[in-house]
Amino acid sequence: MSGDIRNLAAAARSAVPALAVASGGQKNQALCGMADGLVAARPQLLAANAADVAAAQRAGHPTAFVDRLTLTEQRIAAMARGVRQIADLPDPVGEIPGMWRRPNGLLVGRMRVPLGVIGIIYESRPNVTADAAALCLKSGNAVVLRGGSEALGTNRAIADVLSEAVAAAGLPKGALAVVPSADRAVVKEMLSLHGLIDLIIPRGGEGLIRAVREGSQIPVIAHDKGLCHTYVDRAADLAMAEAIVVNAKAERPGVCNAMETLLVHAAIAPAFLPRGAVRLAEAGVELRGCPQARAIVPAMAPATDADWDTEYLGLILSVRVVASFEDAVAHIARHGSGLAEAIVTADHATAMRFLREVDAGAVFVNASTRFTDGYEFGMGAEMGISTQKLHARGPMGLIALTCEKFIVLGSGQIRDSRT
Amino acid sequence: MSGDIRNLAAAARSAVPALAVASGGQKNQALCGMADGLVAARPQLLAANAADVAAAQRAGHPTAFVDRLTLTEQRIAAMARGVRQIADLPDPVGEIPGMWRRPNGLLVGRMRVPLGVIGIIYESRPNVTADAAALCLKSGNAVVLRGGSEALGTNRAIADVLSEAVAAAGLPKGALAVVPSADRAVVKEMLSLHGLIDLIIPRGGEGLIRAVREGSQIPVIAHDKGLCHTYVDRAADLAMAEAIVVNAKAERPGVCNAMETLLVHAAIAPAFLPRGAVRLAEAGVELRGCPQARAIVPAMAPATDADWDTEYLGLILSVRVVASFEDAVAHIARHGSGLAEAIVTADHATAMRFLREVDAGAVFVNASTRFTDGYEFGMGAEMGISTQKLHARGPMGLIALTCEKFIVLGSGQIRDSRT
Numbered sequence: 001m002s003g004d005i006r007n008l009a010a011a012a013r014s015a016v017p018a019l020a021v022a023s024g025g026q027k028n029q030a031l032c033g034m035a036d037g038l039v040a041a042r043p044q045l046l047a048a049n050a051a052d053v054a055a056a057q058r059a060g061h062p063t064a065f066v067d068r069l070t071l072t073e074q075r076i077a078a079m080a081r082g083v084r085q086i087a088d089l090p091d092p093v094g095e096i097p098g099m100w101r102r103p104n105g106l107l108v109g110r111m112r113v114p115l116g117v118i119g120i121i122y123e124s125r126p127n128v129t130a131d132a133a134a135l136c137l138k139s140g141n142a143v144v145l146r147g148g149s150e151a152l153g154t155n156r157a158i159a160d161v162l163s164e165a166v167a168a169a170g171l172p173k174g175a176l177a178v179v180p181s182a183d184r185a186v187v188k189e190m191l192s193l194h195g196l197i198d199l200i201i202p203r204g205g206e207g208l209i210r211a212v213r214e215g216s217q218i219p220v221i222a223h224d225k226g227l228c229h230t231y232v233d234r235a236a237d238l239a240m241a242e243a244i245v246v247n248a249k250a251e252r253p254g255v256c257n258a259m260e261t262l263l264v265h266a267a268i269a270p271a272f273l274p275r276g277a278v279r280l281a282e283a284g285v286e287l288r289g290c291p292q293a294r295a296i297v298p299a300m301a302p303a304t305d306a307d308w309d310t311e312y313l314g315l316i317l318s319v320r321v322v323a324s325f326e327d328a329v330a331h332i333a334r335h336g337s338g339l340a341e342a343i344v345t346a347d348h349a350t351a352m353r354f355l356r357e358v359d360a361g362a363v364f365v366n367a368s369t370r371f372t373d374g375y376e377f378g379m380g381a382e383m384g385i386s387t388q389k390l391h392a393r394g395p396m397g398l399i400a401l402t403c404e405k406f407i408v409l410g411s412g413q414i415r416d417s418r419t
Numbered sequence: 420m421s422g423d424i425r426n427l428a429a430a431a432r433s434a435v436p437a438l439a440v441a442s443g444g445q446k447n448q449a450l451c452g453m454a455d456g457l458v459a460a461r462p463q464l465l466a467a468n469a470a471d472v473a474a475a476q477r478a479g480h481p482t483a484f485v486d487r488l489t490l491t492e493q494r495i496a497a498m499a500r501g502v503r504q505i506a507d508l509p510d511p512v513g514e515i516p517g518m519w520r521r522p523n524g525l526l527v528g529r530m531r532v533p534l535g536v537i538g539i540i541y542e543s544r545p546n547v548t549a550d551a552a553a554l555c556l557k558s559g560n561a562v563v564l565r566g567g568s569e570a571l572g573t574n575r576a577i578a579d580v581l582s583e584a585v586a587a588a589g590l591p592k593g594a595l596a597v598v599p600s601a602d603r604a605v606v607k608e609m610l611s612l613h614g615l616i617d618l619i620i621p622r623g624g625e626g627l628i629r630a631v632r633e634g635s636q637i638p639v640i641a642h643d644k645g646l647c648h649t650y651v652d653r654a655a656d657l658a659m660a661e662a663i664v665v666n667a668k669a670e671r672p673g674v675c676n677a678m679e680t681l682l683v684h685a686a687i688a689p690a691f692l693p694r695g696a697v698r699l700a701e702a703g704v705e706l707r708g709c710p711q712a713r714a715i716v717p718a719m720a721p722a723t724d725a726d727w728d729t730e731y732l733g734l735i736l737s738v739r740v741v742a743s744f745e746d747a748v749a750h751i752a753r754h755g756s757g758l759a760e761a762i763v764t765a766d767h768a769t770a771m772r773f774l775r776e777v778d779a780g781a782v783f784v785n786a787s788t789r790f791t792d793g794y795e796f797g798m799g800a801e802m803g804i805s806t807q808k809l810h811a812r813g814p815m816g817l818i819a820l821t822c823e824k825f826i827v828l829g830s831g832q833i834r835d836s837r838t
Contacts, residue, residue, distance in 0.1 A: 017752065021775055094775065100797060106786055108796050111774065115808050198808060219638070219809050240831040247833035333436065355530065355826050356440055356513065367525055367829025376834070377527050377825065378519060389534050389617060389822040390638050391810040403808040406796065407774050410786025412659040414666035415795070 004181065005144075005189050009196035011174030012117045012142035018172050019140050020114050024091030026169055031087035031134055033165030035080040038130060041161045042076050048157035049126065056124075056150045069124045069151055079130045079158075082381060086134040089380045092398045093140040096407070104413050110404040114140030116198040118401060119190055121212055123204040124148030129158045132203070133176050135383050137166070139401035142175045144197060146190060149182030156180060191216040201396075203384055206311075221396065223387040225311045226256025227337040228369045231328040231354070233345035234265040238272055240366060241344040242279050247368040248342065250283035254313050256385060257340050257372035261308060261318045263328045266292065269321045273297050285315045292321035308335045325350060329357050336360060338387040340369040361387055361394035423600065424563075424608050428615040430593030431536045431561035437591050438559050439533050443510030445588055450506035450553055452584030454499040457549060460580045461495050467576035468545065475543075475569045488543045488570055498549045498577075501800060505553040508799045511817045512559040515826070523832050529823040533559030535617040537820060538609055540631055542623040543567030548577045551622070552595050554802050556585070558820035561594045563616060565609060568601030575599060610635040620815075622803055625730075640815065642806040644730045645675025646756040647788045650747040650773070652764035653684040657691055659785060660763040661698050666787040667761065669702035673732050675804060676759050676791035680727060680737045682747045685711065688740045692716050704734045711740035727754045744769060748776050755779060757806040759791040780806055780813035 038045070049071040056066050092112050099109030118141045120132045129145055136143035147155045159178035166175050179186055191200065191212065200220045202212035209222045230248050232241045248259035264272055269292065277287060277297045287293075288307050289300035300319065307318040308331070322328045332341050342364035343354040351365040362372045374382025374395040383400065386392045392400035457464070468490040475485050511531050518528030537560045539551045548564055555562035566574045578597035585594050598605055610619060610631065619639045621631040628641045649667050651660045667678035683691055688711065696706060696716045706712075707726050708719035719738065726737040727750070741747045751760050761783035762773040770784040781791045793801025793814040802819065805811045811819035 017776065017778075020778065102795070102797055106790065106795075111782075113778065116778075221809075237831070243831060243833050251834055251836055351828075357436065359436075359439070359532065359535075360824060362825040362827060363530075364827045365829060367827055367832040368834050370834040371525065371827060371832065372825075376521070376525075377827075378521055390640075393822050394825040403812050405779060406781040406791075406813040408781060408783045408786055408790060408796075409770075410784060412656070412662060413786040413790065414662050415670055415787050415789040417670055 005179055005186050006193060006196070008177040008179065009117065009144055009190070009193045012144050012177055013196050015142045015172035015174035016114070016116050019137075019142055019175055020093070022140060022171055024093075026171065027091065027138055027140070028087045030137060030166050030169035030171055031083055033168050034130065034134065034162045035083040035087070037161040037165050038076055038080045038083070038158070041157070042073060045071055045076055045154065045157050045161070046073075049154040052151055052153045059150075061150065065124065069126070069154070071126055071154060075127065079127050082127070082131055083134040086138050086381050089138065089398060091138070092402050099409075105411060106413050107409040109407055111407045112402050112404050114402055117142045117144065117196060119144045119146070119197045119200045119218065121146045121187060121190070121200065121202045121208070122148065123208060124151040126151050126154045126158060128203055129155050129178065130162065131381065132201075132383065133162050135381060135398060136401060137175065139398045141401055144177050144179065144190065146179040146187060149184070152180075152182045188215060191218060194218045201383060221386050221388065221392050221400070223256060223339060223385045225337045225387075226258070226339040226385075227261070227309070227311050227335060228257060228259050228340045228342070229261045229263055229332050229336055230259050230342045230344065230369065231263040231322075231332070232265065232268060232272055233325065233343055233347065233350055234267040235347035235350060236268060236272070236344040237346050238268075238275070241272060242276055244342065244344055244366070244368050245276060246279050246283050248370055249280065249285055249317050250315065251368070251370055253315050257369050258313070259317065259369055260310065260312055261320065261335065263320050263322050263331055264293070265325070265328070266321050266323050269293065270296055273319070280317060283315075285317050287317055287319055289319040290321060293319045296321075311337070325353065329354070332358055332360075339385060340364065340372040342367065342369050361385065424598055424605050425612060425615070427596040427598065428536065428538075428563055428609070428612045431563050431596055432615050434561045434591035434593035435533070435535050438561055438594055439512070441559060441590055443512075445590065446510065446557055446559070447506045449556060449585050449588035449590055450502055452587050453549065453553065453581045454502040454506070456580040456584050457495055457499045457502070457577070460576070461492060464490055464495055464573065464576050464580070465492075468573040471570055471572045478569075480569065484543065488545070488573070490545055490573060494546065498546050501546070501550055502553040505557050505800050508557065508817060510557070511821050524830060525832050526828040528826055530826045531821050531823050533821055536561045536563065536615060538563045538565070538616045538619045538637070540565045540606060540609070540619065540621045540627070541567065542627060543570040545570050545573045545577060547622055548574045548597065549581065550800065551620075551802065552581050554800060554817060554820060556594065558817045560820055563596050563598065563609065565598040565606060568603070571601050607634060610637060613637045620802060640805050640807065640811050640819070642675060642758060642804045644756045644806075645677070645758040645804075646680070646728070646730050646754060647676060647678050647759045647761070648680045648682055648751050648755060649678045649761045649763065649788065650682040650741075650751070651684065651687060651691055652744065652762055652766065652769055653686040654766035654769060655687060655691070655763040656765050657687070657694070660691060661695050663761070663763055663785070663787050664695060665698050665702050667789055668699065668704055668736050669734065670787070670789055672734050676788050677732070678736065678761075678788055679730055680739065680754065682739050682741050682750055683712070684744070684747070685740050685742050688712070689715055692738070699736060702734075704736050706736055706738055708738040709740060712738045715740075730756070744772065748773070751777055751779075758804060759783065759788040761786065761788050780804065
């Protein structure tokens with residue numbers, strides 16, 4: 001078993017040089033072949049998936065879990081559409097954003113190149129298999145995919161289709177591999193293969209991400225959690241604030257860029273909170289407030305200290321009245337997870353301070369944190385949202401799967417130690 | 420002791436918000452104050468250093484070690500000059516390279532911001548103290564410095580001067596700290612402080628870097644070693660190749676961007692190697708060749724397998740004749756350390772292939788690898804050269820000490836789940 005994953009990773013590593021210089025046309029041919037293949041293989045995919053779903057139901061997995069695992073005709077079509085969208089993005093590899101000439105005539109610049117081999121560890125959502133494979137291939141990387149053990153049959157069926165398209169486009173077969181084992185020990189082995197795998201990206205819940213971070217000898221990029229705030233400043237337009245707050249909390253509460261805590265300046269709280277609370281209640285949101293917030297809206301439950309650090313991922317919102325802009329920024333610095341933070345204000349100087357002083361992957365003025373997303377930012381499909389600062393921060397698209405090397409064009413220059 | 424380093428790092432962390440929004444003028448005031456202070460404090464610095472040097476001599480450290488440890492008037496002046504050069508660089512913090520407007524009117528862009536707290540672990544070269552502190556301050560980061568234990572007295576004296584300038588510029592005192600202990604256990608403790616320190620940069624020999632990489636729970640950026648090649652293509656201009664090869668090997672052989680292995684295309688080896696060997700011998704270089712190279716220049720010693728993986732850091736060069744461009748690229752892929760690689764060729768298509776196919780921090784056409792350096796690339800002072808791919812690759816200047824957050828300017832936009 002341990003030999004298997006090492007062999008897969010070694011095959012992926014040996015595909016790296018050919019992938020790095022594959023043309024955009026060749027990669028797009030593979031991607032279009034993948035999309036066509038997924039649509040054509042619907043019967044096989046649905047059959048493999050039906051077996052996984054039946055096993056998951058027998059094992060007593062919750063309905064939500066089984067739903068995420070289940071493939072339908074529509075979901076297969078959506079997977080294929082996603083792969084085609086990735087084909088449509090510009091090829092990031094080989095891009096040279098600019099070069100500059102040195103006094104000695106050397107021309108110096110940077111060229112964007114793939115990272116090498118990327119390992120993806122995820123839960124039982126089969127769409128991640130096609131999505132992650134397509135992003136890695138487009139960015140010239142080999143990929144080793146390790147999905148949830150309950151989806152193994154589905155993932156192998158998807159990988160068969162994808163691998164065929166890779167081979168048909170003349171790219172090395174090792175470029176794409178699904179770990180063919182449900183054994184959890186394989187993940188531990190995979191996380192030890194530095195030298196073969198360059199980067200690990202975990203996709204899933206907090207527990208999965210923590211386990212990967214702690215167990216990995218390979219660099220990891222991930223997001224820990226999404227504890228996002230919206231701060232309604234004393235200079236906020238109240239109608240705008242209401243709309244943004246309701247959207248950020250309730251439009252889709254189960255995702256990482258939804259708001260978990262509302263901060264309101266004390267000067268505007270008496271005007272904002274009563275109406276805001278009604279709008280939120282209409283959207284089904286349960287409010288938990290600090291004492292000042294409850295003094296204004298007594299119907300709120302009291303918030304405990306733990307509330308300020310809780311990612312509800314549901315229709316609950318903690319509400320705090322703050323005495324000043326500085327207190328809001330300090331609350332965010334202390335409790336935010338660095339994913340997305342927003343201010344609602346009509347005051348320009350306050351907006352500029354918030355942009356500068358708040359440390360997060362995405363900082364919003366007068367908009368909902370729900371826009372924190374590769375598509376919404378205009379960058380195309382994303383691999384996830386990074387809450388760390390090194391290498392990739394915020395929505396991770398194709399660029400996050402590449403790096404830049406320096407290139408230097410000379411005409412015989414040598415270095416003079418006296419200069 | 421363990422409490423000390425944790426307290427230092429916590430003080431550095433608490434300095435982060437103020438440093439992140441410090442103006443370029445304020446940071447430059449601190450940097451100029453540092454430079455002036457170093458020059459003014461020459462007597463104290465020399466006295467502290469003399470005590471360190473005497474102790475190192477008593478402990479029987481080699482002459483080269485003692486030389487690196489020793490401060491002189493000239494070296495203090497050079498340190499001050501280096502700090503002033505960093506003040507002269509543009510402030511990277513707050514830079515917004517561009518913004519784009521989305522169909523819904525949102526303006527999306529990225530803003531460059533500091534990383535937070537950077538830990539530097541280095542050997543007994545006191546100039547690193549001023550240099551690293553200045554780079555971190557200019558990029559808005561707090562810094563915790565841990566130099567070699569033999570330089571502790573000198574580093575504390577330098578840090579006193581630097582800290583005074585930081586305070587005089589109105590910046591938080593915690594922004595800059597020298598670990599006040601020669602105890603090696605402190606390094607282990609320092610490497611465990613994730614959450615307080617964001618990034619560790621080790622500067623020194625291979626042993627130090629390996630120990631830091633293996634012991635750190637914090638992300639590390641470093642260069643492992645510099646095993647650089649120069650490939651003389653069949654289409655090389657021979658006079659140019661000779662000059663570049665001699666420069667890359669012999670101009671300063673003890674540094675990481677010097678060449679360690681020469682690859683020569685078989686078709687040109689009989690014309691190039693005899694003259695090249697004479698030029699290298701004149702420069703004092705000992706040659707170790709593969710059988711084909713020795714068939715042309717019998718005076719060469721035979722190279723062993725170990726030679727292809729050895730960073731000599733001295734006047735020794737391994738020489739290999741390759742049958743093709745592809746063999747040269749494959750040799751580099753197998754033995755190179757990813758620091759810098761060069762080709763000498765007059766053929767444009769071959770040059771373009773080398774640029775694309777060789778995977779290293781810096782890839783050169785018709786120039787010496789010795790140019791791999793932040794100053795030589797026109798980027799100003801450097802913190803070192805990264806041989807890794809994530810976050811920073813190649814010479815690391817101020818930009819490597821920062822990251823980019825997304826900023827989004829709206830006018831009340833909310834997300835519609837149906838779009």
